[in-house]
Amino acid sequence: MTEGPDEVAPDGAAPDSPAAADRLVLAAAAADWDRLGPLLDAEPEVRDRLAALLTAYRGSSRPGRFAAEAARLLREALPAEFGDGAAGRLVPTAPAGAKAPSVRGFVAEDLVVLLVDGHRMAGPVLGAVRDRLLAEPAVAPDTVGARGPDPGGSGLIRLPGPGGRPRLPLFQFDEGLSPRSVVLDVNRLLGADADPWGVADWWLSGNAWLGTAPARLLGSGQDGRLLDAARLLKEAD
Secondary structure, three states: OOOOOEEOOOOOOOOOOHHHHHHHHHHHHHHOHHHHHHHHHOOHHHHHHHHHHHHHHHHOOOOHHHHHHHHHHHHHHOHHHHOOOHHHOOOOEOOOOOOOOEEOOEEHHHHHHHHHHOOOOOHHHHHHHHHHHHOOOEEOHHHHHHHOOOOOOOOOOOEEOHHHOEEEEHHHEOOOOOEOHHHHHHHHHHOOOOOHHHHHHHHHOOEOOOOEOHHHHOOOOOHHHHHHHHHHHHHHO
């Protein structure tokens, strides 16, 4: 396996320590998920066991044990990638400022997102977008459903959070948790059902044409401008 720069946290663990090596295996699997994911799909028992270990890794105050078990499972299931042979050997380095063992910017937690949460918002670029969007105020589907609207209806953005549990960004609703009609119109126009992350990012990021993030204009009587901005984006595509 050909790797880019591999980063190891300056947390007291040497680059060749077992703890760093285990997390490096998980990071390497995340970095090469497009190729390795299908190999694990062919071994459902291994994939399910790995998902359980990664879930425990995320929720533990002492995740090292679960990282070790997950890395061991990958070494056994994919020896050509992570075994002791030359083809599977990973050699980490420790550049200044590194915070976690990583491969091409992917860290162990990205493997949790890819396998357990079930989406591709992982890695050095998309992971940062994921964290920013999931930090925004959101509401659970059950809370919305209890008020009447169908939380699974077309036109609502649903972002998978930890464990794949859906979160509905709060800007989509009025104070009574009824979906805003302009939000539904824009979401359908931009294809939120197929690309919820991209459409959520459009709503919550600065927009040069509007002069602010579109979500900030909701409830201000500027629904027409929001629709025009969405149509401009659609036409540019």
